[in-house]
Every structure is written in C-alpha cells, then in structure tokens.
Amino acid sequence: MTFDLFRTSDDHDELRAAVRDLVADKVTPYAAAVDAEARYPQEAHDALVASDFHAPHVPDDYDGVGADALATCIVIEEVARGCASSSLIPAVNKLGSMPVILGGSDDLKRRYLPRLAAGEGFSYALSEREAGSDTASMRTRAVRDGDHWVLDGQKAWITNAGVSQFYTVLAVTDPDAGRGRGISAFVVEKDDEGVSFGAPEKKLGIKGSPTREVLLDGARIPADRMIGEPGTGLKLALRTLDHTRITIGAQAVGIAQGALDLATGYVKERQQFGRAVAEFQGVQFMLADMAMKLEAARQLVYVAAAKSERDDADLSFFGAAAKCYASDVAMEITVDAVQLLGGSGYTQDFPAERMMRDAKITQIYEGTNQVQRVVMARQLLGA
Template identity: 85%
Template structure:
C-alpha cells in the first residue's frame, strides 16, 4: 500500500458504502418520516438490515458474523443515518451493547451471545442511571453474590432500544466497600430474566423511532457465567467500550449532516426568489460551502478514529472523543443551517431537515456529553 492509499477508501469500503446507500434509499428512507411521526420502532429498517447482515456487521466470522472492520461499521451507520437516524442506532447500539463481551468476555460468553446477535437478536448497553450519567462511578445498581449466582437490583436510565433488544450488558457495583471505579462488574442480562422489566418510553425531541426506556431489576438472579470479565473490572471495560463506540456516534453525526446538506442543496437549486434560483445568491453559496467544508473535516476525523479503533491504538481515547465531539457539533450546525436555507418550509414537518436537526442534537449528548469529551481529550493531552 502506498502512503497515499490511507487517505482514500479502499475499493471494498467504497462498494460497501454504495451498497448500504442503495439499501437505505430503497428500504429505509420511505419509512423515516412515519417512524418519527408515530414514534415507532423502524421495523422495516430492522428487517432490511438483518436480511443484508448490516444490523451488527462488527461481529467476527468466528461467531457467524461478517467480520466488518471498524471503518466499515462506521460506513454502514453513516449511510443509514443519512436517511434515518433512528434506524442507524440499530447497528450502532448492537456494537455498543456487545463490545464489553468482545473486549472482556470469555469464550463461553462470546459463543453464547455473539452468534445470536449475528442472527438478528439485539444487544443494548446499561451504564447510565438517574444520578449517575457523566459520573458513572457513582452508580447505585448492585449485584450481590449468592452462591454461584449473582442477584441484581437497581435501575438504569436512557437505555437505547430497550424492550426491543434481547440482551443487555449491565454494569453494577459488586463490592460496595471497594475502591471507587474498581468495584463495578459487567453482566449480560436477558430480556426474559425474571424480575427484569422496562419503564415507559421516554418522550424525546429526536430519534423518536428508537425506544429509550429505563431498565428495572428486582432481585434478578443471574447465573455466575453471565459475568463479563473479572469482578471489579466492569467500569474499565465500559470506558474502553466507549473509546471504540464514540467513533460510531461520530459516524452517525456525519450521516445526519450529509442528509441535511444533500436535501438543502437540492432545495436551493429548485427554489426561486427574485427571478432566480436561491442557489445563485452568494450568501447561500457561502453557507453551503461552510457546511460542506466542516462536514468533510468531521468525516475525515471519524475515519481516522475508526482506523485507530480497528488497531486499538493507544491514542484512541483522544481521537474517539475528538471525532464524536467535533462531528456532533458539526451535525448540529449543518442541520440548523439546512433548516435556515429552506426558510419557512424548513420549519415544517413536510420536509426532513427539521427532523434531522432534532435528531442531530442527541449526538452532542449521548455516549458522553461533548463537555465530557473535552475532559477526556484534555486528560489525554496532560498524560503525554
């Protein structure tokens, strides 16, 4: 490979990107507005993604998956998010929920759950609580050892695709007297476990097609072989997971922004004012140029971070946080400008850009707020 090849997508990646775009345009885009309007799970997208093996492309071939690399996963998420952010959370959250198993799970846990994920059963992630969002180490969810089993009690908040996914990686304190941050363990909880229930769906600004609910654990008994990694290592595994999956949120943000830019560009070429297309006005051209420039910068940051994720580079923490933070800020700016370019029409639900603007907002918040991302980046800089 020449030194310059690293600055372009490989032929395989380009073919994948084109294939996902065709699928998204044909099988996902037609339902995006209704999914948002009705606040319903995008089952059409789910079925199309499962049928094409794009629902969890990160699962290794050893576990009946397709073994897509980190960049390929980002391309899938980006292209789906371009037409429907809610649907892009299917592959994104399947990676988020299963990464602790991939990173720290023993082969028995991997063999039990990853093939089922590859076959279409979803995987969600239970880290945040009502009083432990950014401050994850102060979680109150508890798992108490009882013989060979663990008994799980407590709750988790803001869980994406809760109630749809079959499996949940849940973080809980297993040593209340242990050192803060080193007293948490990870477990796989199954949807059918006795004592495991869901709260009501949150009524949200955006990503309305992706159900967000609380998880409630009322003395849920988990077999001892459901623990992921060694006791006390759960929080380290959770944070390492986020290093990898923040890159996918960057990809989602890039996709949302691209969808908004594409629509706005087409609109201003057709819309006429003062006897000419709006696109002929220099003020509009400057807006489009700035939107595209920032979007391409965000895209390159995400792709570089994806490559670092694939290699598990030591500076991934910085680049994952930077890619997520920058791309989500760009997505918010680009979608807001897209609404502006459509004028009054942009403010109505007759056009998709207002949905894209609402969807973009969450990318600045979940998997760590952008304020937290800046803390992560600063800490990495000060360690050097």
C-alpha cells in the same frame, strides 16, 4: 518524501453503495412515519438483518460478517443519512456487545455473538438517573448468591430497551472497594426473571428508537454471565466507549450529509427574485462552509475508526474528538439546512427539522461533548 494518502478501499466503496441502495428502498421511505408515530423502525430492522447490516462488527468466528471499524462506521453513516433512528440499530448492537468482545470469555462470546449476528439485539445499560456522566457513583448492586448474582437497581436512558434481547449491565459488586473499583459487568437477558422496562421516554428526536429504563428487581443472573473479572466493569465500560463513540461520530456525519443533500437540492430548485436561490453568493458561502466542516468531520471519524481497529494508544483522544467534533458539526449543519429551506424548513413537510432534532442527541449520549473535552484534555496532559 512521499506519503500514502488516506482513502477507503474498493470494498468500503462497494459497501457504501450497497447500504445506500438499501436505505433508499427500505429505510428512508418510512423515516417520516417512524418519527411522527414514535414507533420502532421495523421495516429498517428487517432490511438490515436480512442484509447483515444490523451488526456488521460481529467477527466471522462467531457467525458475523467481520466488518472492520471503518466499514461499520460507513454502514451507520449511510443509514443515518436516511433515518437517524434506524442507524441506532447497528450502532447500539456494537455498543452493547463490545464489552463481550473486549473482555468476555470465549464461552460467553459463543453464547451471545452468534445470536446477535442472527438478529437478536444487544443494548448497553450503564447510565442511571443520578449517575450519568459520573458513572462511578452508580447505585445498581449485584450480590453473589451461590452460582448466581442477584441484581437490583434501575438503569436509565437505555437505547432500544425492550426491543433488544441482551443487555450489558454494570453493577456494583464490591461497595467497599473504593470509587469505581468495585463495579462489574454482566450479560442480562430480556426474559430473565426480575427484568422489566419503564415507559418509553418522550423525546425531542430519534423518536423511532425506544429509550426506556431497565428495571432490575432481584434479577438472578448465572455467575458465568459476568464479563471479565469482578471489579473490572468500569474500566471495561470506558474502554468500550473509546471504540463506540466513533460510531456516534459516524451517525452525526450521516445526519449532516442528509441535511446538506436536502439543502443543496432545495436551493437549486427554489426561485426568488427571478433566479435560483443557489445563485446568491451568501447561500453559496453557507453551502461551502457546511460541506467543508462535514468533510473534516468525516475524515476525523474515519481516522478514529482506523485507530479503533488497531487499538492505538491515542484512541481515547481520537474517539472523543471524532464524536465531539462530528456532533457539533451535525448540529450546525442541520440548523443551517433549516435556515436555507426558510419557512419550508420549519415544517414537517420536509425532513430538515427532523434531522435538526435528531442531531441534538449526538452531542449528548455516549458522553456529553463537555465530557469529551475532558477526555481529550486528560490524554493531552497525561492525567
């Protein structure tokens, strides 16, 4: 009996090389300044848009390049290898627009996806201060008023808020429908009346990606901007996360790869006791463990991406597993990279400490890793 080995295609390998070259030239040189100044990575944004890497998932029917789920993960992974903040540009564009792709009418897709493909950003507004993991308890409301819906509420922790032009916003449209059953999804535009943004959050990592509240104060949204049918928003939001958690796994893999590359290069050059640090067996074992876990995480992410492309029945498990495992590995590898660099790893002269800070968020957003374990257990138990 023979089996076909899982491998990336030549097209995927060529894509990786192209993104890696672009990142080395247009992204990594600005990563330290982006972090230190907590500013949006405009250089990376412009380079990614110019090369169609900012939203590669947009189907070619809507003026996109039509990259498959694995190709999109490779783009995010390679950008994250140089700058985690910059990798949130393609990652969040997919997150924000997936509800439209999965549940929107063709008219809605034709209105927004070509503009996303042209460079306008798309964010995702689900979480609230009092409704993080417990999304069904959200308080944002939408009330029908003729041919419009009027939205009131606050969405918290919204990545690239204030930069993106479009937002998928979840709001309660039928408070009497029962827990989670009266929530609907809408496309909200940055320039809609009644839409504003809170101050940028001061964060541990990913400082170049603005995280702000989206404030909705009587925001009037045309009724044809509802995504799907009324009351289907939460189901659509969770289905979206099944697909997009994989991109966070890809981001985590990229951060970890950057840290492993840095640590490997450093210990080969650093001299102690008359020889390179890399010659010590304890250091070699650390590197071997880092590389082994990283490759396991990468393969899990890639398999999950293939399942996302096919929309397999077990996608919920694999999406959660890929995100959870890869982010735990990224945290472990970046901490070890700081350790291998010693005192230098603790300084901002080297990017190891930035990578460690950036890795932490991958264990938290798009569902904490505790929630990922709940998702996996529920699928295993058929709950």
